Amino acid sequence: MKTLIRNGFLVTADANDTCGDGCVLVEGGTITYAGPESLAPQVSADRVIDAQGGVVAPGFIDTHTHVPMTMMRGYADDLALMDWLQNHIWPAEARLTEEAVYWGSMLAMCEFAAAGVTCFSDMYNFNEAIARAAHDSGLRALIATAVLDIDGGGDDRLKRAAAFFDAVKGYDRIEAAIGPHAEYTVSPEMFEKVRDLAGKLNARIHVHVSETQSEHEECIARHGKTPIGLLESLGVLELPVMAAHCVWVSDDDMDIMARHHVSVMTCPGSNLKLGSGIPRVSRMLEKGINVSCATDGAASNNNLSMMEEMTLTGLLQKGLNQDPSLIPAKTALRIATINGAEALGMSSMTGSLEAGKKADIVVLGTDGVRWCPRTNLLNHLVYSGSDADVKLTMVGGDIIYEDGHITFGDIEEIKEKASQYAAELFA
Amino acid sequence: MKTLIRNGFLVTADANDTCGDGCVLVEGGTITYAGPESLAPQVSADRVIDAQGGVVAPGFIDTHTHVPMTMMRGYADDLALMDWLQNHIWPAEARLTEEAVYWGSMLAMCEFAAAGVTCFSDMYNFNEAIARAAHDSGLRALIATAVLDIDGGGDDRLKRAAAFFDAVKGYDRIEAAIGPHAEYTVSPEMFEKVRDLAGKLNARIHVHVSETQSEHEECIARHGKTPIGLLESLGVLELPVMAAHCVWVSDDDMDIMARHHVSVMTCPGSNLKLGSGIPRVSRMLEKGINVSCATDGAASNNNLSMMEEMTLTGLLQKGLNQDPSLIPAKTALRIATINGAEALGMSSMTGSLEAGKKADIVVLGTDGVRWCPRTNLLNHLVYSGSDADVKLTMVGGDIIYEDGHITFGDIEEIKEKASQYAAELFA
Numbered sequence: 110m111k112t113l114i115r116n117g118f119l120v121t122a123d124a125n126d127t128c129g130d131g132c133v134l135v136e137g138g139t140i141t142y143a144g145p146e147s148l149a150p151q152v153s154a155d156r157v158i159d160a161q162g163g164v165v166a167p168g169f170i171d172t173h174t175h176v177p178m179t180m181m182r183g184y185a186d187d188l189a190l191m192d193w194l195q196n197h198i199w200p201a202e203a204r205l206t207e208e209a210v211y212w213g214s215m216l217a218m219c220e221f222a223a224a225g226v227t228c229f230s231d232m233y234n235f236n237e238a239i240a241r242a243a244h245d246s247g248l249r250a251l252i253a254t255a256v257l258d259i260d261g262g263g264d265d266r267l268k269r270a271a272a273f274f275d276a277v278k279g280y281d282r283i284e285a286a287i288g289p290h291a292e293y294t295v296s297p298e299m300f301e302k303v304r305d306l307a308g309k310l311n312a313r314i315h316v317h318v319s320e321t322q323s324e325h326e327e328c329i330a331r332h333g334k335t336p337i338g339l340l341e342s343l344g345v346l347e348l349p350v351m352a353a354h355c356v357w358v359s360d361d362d363m364d365i366m367a368r369h370h371v372s373v374m375t376c377p378g379s380n381l382k383l384g385s386g387i388p389r390v391s392r393m394l395e396k397g398i399n400v401s402c403a404t405d406g407a408a409s410n411n412n413l414s415m416m417e418e419m420t421l422t423g424l425l426q427k428g429l430n431q432d433p434s435l436i437p438a439k440t441a442l443r444i445a446t447i448n449g450a451e452a453l454g455m456s457s458m459t460g461s462l463e464a465g466k467k468a469d470i471v472v473l474g475t476d477g478v479r480w481c482p483r484t485n486l487l488n489h490l491v492y493s494g495s496d497a498d499v500k501l502t503m504v505g506g507d508i509i510y511e512d513g514h515i516t517f518g519d520i521e522e523i524k525e526k527a528s529q530y531a532a533e534l535f536a
Numbered sequence: 537m538k539t540l541i542r543n544g545f546l547v548t549a550d551a552n553d554t555c556g557d558g559c560v561l562v563e564g565g566t567i568t569y570a571g572p573e574s575l576a577p578q579v580s581a582d583r584v585i586d587a588q589g590g591v592v593a594p595g596f597i598d599t600h601t602h603v604p605m606t607m608m609r610g611y612a613d614d615l616a617l618m619d620w621l622q623n624h625i626w627p628a629e630a631r632l633t634e635e636a637v638y639w640g641s642m643l644a645m646c647e648f649a650a651a652g653v654t655c656f657s658d659m660y661n662f663n664e665a666i667a668r669a670a671h672d673s674g675l676r677a678l679i680a681t682a683v684l685d686i687d688g689g690g691d692d693r694l695k696r697a698a699a700f701f702d703a704v705k706g707y708d709r710i711e712a713a714i715g716p717h718a719e720y721t722v723s724p725e726m727f728e729k730v731r732d733l734a735g736k737l738n739a740r741i742h743v744h745v746s747e748t749q750s751e752h753e754e755c756i757a758r759h760g761k762t763p764i765g766l767l768e769s770l771g772v773l774e775l776p777v778m779a780a781h782c783v784w785v786s787d788d789d790m791d792i793m794a795r796h797h798v799s800v801m802t803c804p805g806s807n808l809k810l811g812s813g814i815p816r817v818s819r820m821l822e823k824g825i826n827v828s829c830a831t832d833g834a835a836s837n838n839n840l841s842m843m844e845e846m847t848l849t850g851l852l853q854k855g856l857n858q859d860p861s862l863i864p865a866k867t868a869l870r871i872a873t874i875n876g877a878e879a880l881g882m883s884s885m886t887g888s889l890e891a892g893k894k895a896d897i898v899v900l901g902t903d904g905v906r907w908c909p910r911t912n913l914l915n916h917l918v919y920s921g922s923d924a925d926v927k928l929t930m931v932g933g934d935i936i937y938e939d940g941h942i943t944f945g946d947i948e949e950i951k952e953k954a955s956q957y958a959a960e961l962f963a
Binding site for chain 1 (some may be wrong): 606607608609610611613614615616617620643646647650748749805807808809810811812813814834837838839841851852854855856857858859860861862863864865905906908909910911912913915916919920922923924947951954955958959962
């Protein structure tokens with residue numbers, strides 16, 4: 110199967126940040142050419158997609174989310190964190206079932222597809238159901254089993270985390286990771302067990318780090334070390350680590366993270382909405398840390414728009430540091446695409462439009478008023494466009510969304526099922 | 537002409553912040569009923585609009601913008617403020633013509649209509665052209681003539697500002713204001729002349745205040761007073777004043793503003809993008825100041841989405857103050873609607889769904905994935921929805937946008953003309 114996406118404005122997120130008119134050739138799910146039409150190989154495509162002058166970009170990569178939480182969207186807003194968690198989110202989560210998680214995840218898959226998100230990284234429970242939803246929709250995913258032992262159930266969870274690596278073996282686009290939840294829910298001993306398991310499985314570790322000021326300071330009080338310092342001392346950072354949030358990491362923490370190639374998943378919308386603070390992303394970039402961006406769960410966002418997070422990631426740094434030159438549009442795009450792939454250990458596979466990578470692609474229409482005049486389509490993509498401009502989303506050469514419709518299921522059925530299961534959570 | 541909008545979820549922004557299923561009856565451009573269908577007067581409507589369970593809300597009010605700047609969208613992003621202004625924006629503006637401003641403004645009117653914005657407050661030049669565009673599209677507007685005398689042209693501009701009050705008399709929905717640009721471009725003597733003219737004309741004064749830290753501090757160095765302090769000492773605050781930005785106003789400034797009923801137009805997106813900083817909106821609200829929100833011009837935003845500004849206004853305060861309970865959804869909606877009407881001196885006319893007010897209404901579809909599950913439609917409106925959900929925009933009972941189409945012109949012609957004139961600015 111050969112697919113040609115022609116008549117586009119390519120935003121490649123490759124090493125040169127190439128932007129310009131061009132086409133993308135996809136053969137057997139893999140990009141074989143991305144560049145000017147005049148230089149494209151002459152092949153007869155089985156399928157030609159006319160981008161109509163619109164933007165063709167790498168699909169967005171959401172590096173930290175909890176997809177079943179779409180069911181809790183709008184359920185508990187404007188509340189203090191502990192009230193939100195203890196009186197609303199946790200009681201609802203205690204009622205979750207495998208089937209609820211599947212349909213909540215399917216709802217998220219619909220939202221991702223319509224928003225040009227081709228790959229996500231999750232941390233939650235009922236991971237088999239999440240993997241099934243990702244597989245059924247065609248998205249690429251790295252799914253971490255949440256491990257915490259604050260309630261004594263750590264070893265069981267660790268076993269489940271290990272078993273999940275076997276469970277995803279049948280799925281082409283899905284990989285497993287281990288998700289020790291956070292310093293305040295995981296004992297040092299359990300972190301060491303996670304480290305050993307991850308080493309054995311050659312796995313990535315996905316962990317919440319310094320999301321709130323109190324969490325950061327209480328860790329120092331408990332251990333005489335910051336969360337990052339603790340993870341380093343426990344040898345966890347010898348493994349590939351993905352650190353979500355990092356709102357309160359110190360400059361020293363950042364040096365440690367850079368040294369150990371820890372990737373950051375910044376969640377600016379969620380950090381604002383939960384009152385966690387404003388992460389110092391520009392400083393992290395200065396330190397050479399790989400920073401990606403993410404939506405977090407829909408209960409604290411309240412949507413899964415990576416275009417909104419991409420924009421917000423840059424804008425916050427400009428405002429916070431009073432420097433409009435920080436995180437220019439091309440950097441924001443990289444944060445939402447190739448840096449995400451790097452965080453997930455998938456940068457040789459996805460995250461940019463380059464020959465040899467999987468065809469994980471989003472096509473955006475540029476006919477809307479917000480794209481006029483056509484001064485600079487990359488800037489428009491980052492500062493003016495929106496999810497509503499997404500015309501087509503492709504993963505591994507398969508179209509999962511086109512012209513307002515998902516291709517992998519009945520959207521009304523998915524909405525109805527997700528709503529039914531959601532209602533049971535709040536009973 | 538009687539219009540019934542039925543089967544909606546009303547978000548009224550009235551004194552009680554009423555939310556719930558209901559209908560709105562419009563007679564002769566005015567709302568005569570907004571409430572539950574069971575209590576609605578029995579009239580035979582000439583036109584019935586089925587909201588299909590979607591949200592029916594007051595149209596958004598953009599209280600500080602420069603509509604012709606849509607032509608400069610994406611033209612100069614990620615630049616330091618003075619580079620942006622001196623090397624890009626001002627040279628482009630020097631090439632503006634009456635016709636360019638008209639078509640650039642028409643482009644903005646299309647964007648407003650599609651985004652549920654029914655009323656805007658502008659400060660720019662070539663105001664007759666802006667007024668003509670607002671009139672031709674049917675939007676409500678308060679248009680201030682920019683007055684500055686840093687180049688010695690102050691008295692001429694003041695004359696033009698006065699003449700503009702006569703120019704808008706033929707326009708039903710358009711009012712004039714006077715726009716002394718800012719402390720750093722307007723002399724104290726000219727502020728006094730503006731004050732006197734505004735007093736004579738019973739006019740509102742629209743002014744940029746403490747947008748950047750340097751502007752705020754240089755004013756103190758020059759006058760021994762903050763911009764707000766200076767305006768108070770010059771008697772300007774005896775008039776109704778609308779103050780844009782206010783990123784750097786002090787607590788004392790806020791006390792002065794509250795005492796003089798100065799309204800604030802906060803522009804969070806523009807303030808971030810230009811690196812101006814993060815305004816202390818929650819503190820202003822605590823002080824009892826009327827705060828509205830606004831997009832600023834599209835060259836520093838880069839779109840005219842009031843839904844994005846509404847969301848951002850609240851999120852920034854939660855994050856900045858580490859308190860997620862600040863600016864709950866209902867407050868954010870008021871900031872984007874009724875508070876805007878109050879700022880413009882139009883709160884008896886627009887800004888809420890109430891009998892006696894003009895029918896300035898937006899209807900949003902809630903079928904999208906981002907509105908599922910239907911836990912709380914007000915929260916979804918503020919935290920999850922987007923401009924793309926706008927199905928219908930009505931001003932004074934006239935539909936200006938419906939199902940993806942503007943009703944007041946040919947969108948392709950407007951885009952083409954605006955693009956042509958934009959190209960001339962950057963020649």
